[in-house]
Amino acid sequence: xxxxxxxxxxxxxxxxxxxxxxxxxxxxxxxxxxxxxxxxxxxxxxxxxxxxxxxxxxxxxxxxxxxxxxxxxxxxxxxxxxxxxxxxxxxxxxxxxxxxxxxxxxxxxxxxxxxxxxxxxxxxxxxxxxxxxxxxxxxxxxxxxxxxxxxxxxxxxxxxxxxxxxxxxxxxxxxxxxxxxxxxxxxxxxxxxxxxxxxxxxxxxxxxxxxxxxxxxxxxxxxxxxxxxxxxxxxxxxxxxxxxxxxxxxxxxxxxxxx
Amino acid sequence: xxxxxxxxxxxxxxxxxxxxxxxxxxxxxxxxxxxxxxxxxxxxxxxxxxxxxxxxxxxxxxxxxxxxxxxxxxxxxxxxxxxxxxxxxxxxxxxxxxxxxxxxxxxxxxxxxxxxxxxxxxxxxxxxxxxxxxxxxxxxxxxxxxxxxxxxxxxxxxxxxxxxxxxxxxxxxxxxxxxxxxxxxxxxxxxxxxxxxxxxxxxxxxxxxxxxxxxxxxxxxxxxxxxxxxxxxxxxxxxxxxxxxxxxxxxxxxxxxxxxxxxxxxxxxxxxxxxxxxxxxxxxxxxxxxxxxxxxxxxxxxxx
Numbered sequence: 356x357x358x359x360x361x362x363x364x365x366x367x368x369x370x371x372x373x374x375x376x377x378x379x380x381x382x383x384x385x386x387x388x389x390x391x392x393x394x395x396x397x398x399x400x401x402x403x404x405x406x407x408x409x410x411x412x413x414x415x416x417x418x419x420x421x422x423x424x425x426x427x428x429x430x431x432x433x434x435x436x437x438x439x440x441x442x443x444x445x446x447x448x449x450x451x452x453x454x455x456x457x458x459x460x461x462x463x464x465x466x467x468x469x470x471x472x473x474x475x476x477x478x479x480x481x482x483x484x485x486x487x488x489x490x491x492x493x494x495x496x497x498x499x500x501x502x503x504x505x506x507x508x509x510x511x512x513x514x515x516x517x518x519x520x521x522x523x524x525x526x527x528x529x530x531x532x533x534x535x536x537x538x539x540x541x542x543x544x545x546x547x548x549x550x551x552x553x554x555x556x557x558x559x560x561x562x563x564x565x566x567x568x569x570x571x572x573x574x575x576x577x578x579x580x581x582x583x584x585x586x587x588x589x590x591x592x593x594x595x596x597x598x599x600x601x602x603x604x605x606x607x608x609x610x611x612x613x614x
Numbered sequence: 615x616x617x618x619x620x621x622x623x624x625x626x627x628x629x630x631x632x633x634x635x636x637x638x639x640x641x642x643x644x645x646x647x648x649x650x651x652x653x654x655x656x657x658x659x660x661x662x663x664x665x666x667x668x669x670x671x672x673x674x675x676x677x678x679x680x681x682x683x684x685x686x687x688x689x690x691x692x693x694x695x696x697x698x699x700x701x702x703x704x705x706x707x708x709x710x711x712x713x714x715x716x717x718x719x720x721x722x723x724x725x726x727x728x729x730x731x732x733x734x735x736x737x738x739x740x741x742x743x744x745x746x747x748x749x750x751x752x753x754x755x756x757x758x759x760x761x762x763x764x765x766x767x768x769x770x771x772x773x774x775x776x777x778x779x780x781x782x783x784x785x786x787x788x789x790x791x792x793x794x795x796x797x798x799x800x801x802x803x804x805x806x807x808x809x810x811x812x813x814x815x816x817x818x819x820x821x822x823x824x825x826x827x828x829x830x831x832x833x834x835x836x837x838x839x840x841x842x843x844x845x846x847x848x849x850x851x852x853x854x855x856x857x858x859x860x861x862x863x864x865x866x867x868x869x870x871x872x873x874x875x876x877x878x879x880x881x882x883x884x885x886x887x888x889x890x891x892x893x894x895x896x897x898x899x900x901x902x903x904x905x906x907x908x909x910x911x912x913x914x915x916x917x918x
Contacts, residue, residue: 386694409718410643411793419907423695424671426644426793427855428848432909437793440643440668441726444719448738471715471744472706482706484692484699486745487669490717494739518715520742532742533754533763608695 362592364545365610366600367564368502369395370592371543372456375500379403380453381446383492386425387609388502389456394603395596407446409488411438421603444488447495450536455492455499461514462501464558464578465528466521466539466551468493469514486518493519498540505544510576522556546572548589552581562587616785616817616831623810623838623887627654630774630808630835634684636664638725638772638804640673642795643718644694645850647673648778648810650843650887656680657881666725666772668718668796671847672863675699678711679873680881687714687751687770689721695857696864701873715745720752720767722796727769729802736764774835775804778844779828780851781819782811786834789819789826792850801828806835810843812852822916842891842900853903856895 365388372392376382378401384393394417397404406414408425413436420429431437446452459468460483470489473481493499501521503509521539522528529538538556542549547563560572561583569582592600604610621629631637637655640647652673655663662684665674669690677683678691679701692699705711716724719739727735736755740746741763746754751768777797782788788809790797801807807829814837820827842852846859866876884890891900 408793410645410795423857424644424855426642426848428850428905431792431850432907434793437791439722439793439798440718440795441722441799444722444739448719480707482703484697484702485688485690485715486717487690488718490743490745491719491739494741494743517742517744523742529742533738533765534741535738 362597363611364564366592366597367589368543368545369600369610370596371548371589372500372502373399373596375541376401376404376454381405381407381451383407383409383443383447383452383455383496384425385456385458385492387458389458389500390425391600391603391609392456395599398599399596405435407443407452409440409443411440411443412436413443421605423608444491447491450495450497452496453498454540455496457489457492457499457501457519458503459501459519461509461511462503462542463511463514463521465523465525465556466501466542466558467514467517467523468501468519468521469516471516471518473515489519493521493539494534494537496537498537501539501542503542503544505546505572505575507575507577510578512578522551525556528556546575557581559583560586562589564589565591616783618784619786619834619836620784620814621836621838623650623654623840624658626808626836626838627651627658627660630806631655631660631663633660634662635773636666637774637776638666638800639776640667640670641775641777641797641800642793643669644671644855645792645795645848646778646844647671647847648776648843649673649845649847650840651776651778651808651810652677653881653884653890655682656877666721666770666800668721669694672699672860675701675867678702678705679867680877683711685712685714687716687721689716689718693860693864695860700867704870714749714751716749717745718796720745721770722799723767724751724770725796725799725803727767728771729799732769734766734768736766738765740765770803772800772804774806774808775800776808776810777801777828778810778840778849779812780849781813781815782809782837783815783817783820783831784837785817785831786837787817787820787831788828788834789823790828791826797828801833807833809834809837810840811837812841812843812849814839824916840887843887845891845895851905853900853905856899856903
């Protein structure tokens with residue numbers, strides 16, 4: 356699964372995330388790769404995208420210096436709005452957020468995410484940090500995009516704990532439990548991009564990253580993953596995208612050292 | 615002049631944080647985390663605390679590792695730029711703490727409900743999640759008007775809310791700016807409020823800009839003067855985040871024996887915050903973290 360020396364696998368994931376953002380959308384921005392994806396989209400095809408951050412920040416501009424957490428002071432500098440978490444969550448609950456990005460330790464075929472606790476085959480529990488705002492984003496955004504590492508122990512038939520609801524048990528589940536809207540639209544992994552069947556709400560592999568075979572993806576997925584009939588290859592990052600990412604993540608903290 | 619509530623931090627902790635207390639802290643997520651307060655709680659060997667907060671960037675992990683905590687009611691506990699909080703993980707896995715899992719919105723709503731003096735608030739979040747299924751203070755209800763299914767989040771009233779603020783007068787009228795996370799509702803909900811201030815200023819400085827006041831002074835129980843009290847988290851207007859310290863903490867908390875050494879050298883052997891900043895951190899790092907690109911807002915006219 357070697358990548359082209361011109362970019363890292365993380366950089367490819369960030370550019371794929373950026374392409375999920377359309378101009379003028381309101382994006383609830385998370386941490387790590389999604390943050391970089393937002394900055395990249397804003398610098399290229401979505402200059403009018405608006406960023407909402409859960410500590411109560413709304414920004415229409417890119418922060419003047421690279422940041423590692425959303426509370427770093429450059430992210431407060433000339434923000435559009437500095438308010439409370441409650442306010443950011445109220446924008447979300449009203450349905451005013453177009454998309455959000457979430458990571459996870461475990462995901463299942465319906466896109467339910469677990470970041471609370473997992474159990475190994477011997478029943479031993481591993482405790483994880485928890486939801487943060489992820490549960491709220493998964494419940495209340497118009498759609499959400501999952502970004503995570505594609506490994507068999509993470510892509511499981513059924514998550515051990517639903518921290519952030521996806522399509523639940525498929526079909527009309529979200530509506531049945533009272534969720535007002537939304538659901539996962541896309542899963543961007545270290546191996547490919549997956550989307551959801553509009554009827555069954557089951558995950559479908561729609562593109563593989565350069566150098567990855569569909570069998571590699573199946574081998575790292577813990578259920579009989581469906582493959583789209585028009586499977587494509589994920590576009591590689593452009594030179595311009597890589598240049599921008601070096602600016603946003605100068606030390607390669609999130610996207611890895613350039614080889 | 616209003617009566618002074620100014621106390622040394624050690625005395626404020628002694629008087630307002632009793633063993634078994636429910637303490638809300640780290641309320642501004644990644645910013646203004648009251649580390650100096652937390653370390654004083656560890657030094658005083660407070661026990662059986664309940665910690666209440668949204669996400670906690672390593673402070674909850676430190677208090678748990680030091681044995682101060684029985685229970686956590688929060689949305690996330692870890693180290694924001696590295697992930698896992700190892701003391702938290704160990705404590706959950708060996709059953710030494712009980713955790714009530716929230717999301718950032720449900721913990722905000724729980725405190726908002728208490729701040730409003732109502733028993734719960736309805737919401738559309740957490741429906742279908744195991745947070746709702748498992749947490750006894752979140753349930754579902756039918757909307758009395760439409761019959762739609764809603765989440766209901768029970769009020770949480772902390773015994774004390776602890777906030778690192780930019781500046782305060784001696785009576786607890788304090789200015790805050792930046793993004794406040796769930797600070798406002800936590801202060802309004804709490805039985806008592808404890809402020810740690812970067813600077814103590816005259817009441818006149820505060821009352822000339824009352825829109826910036828966190829909570830009326832009469833709701834505040836004590837004020838301590840603690841410069842750099844939020845280090846290594848960032849304090850808007852005062853200092854930046856020390857990323858290196860969070861990375862170092864990852865390695866210094868990975869195994870229990872590493873954490874014991876950290877506890878000794880960075881907390882127990884240190885008498886107070888001033889000494890910590892001078893000896894453990896040092897002038898060079900303080901200079902590097904200081905605000906270098908100032909951005910001063912226009913004044914506003916409150917005149918008549």
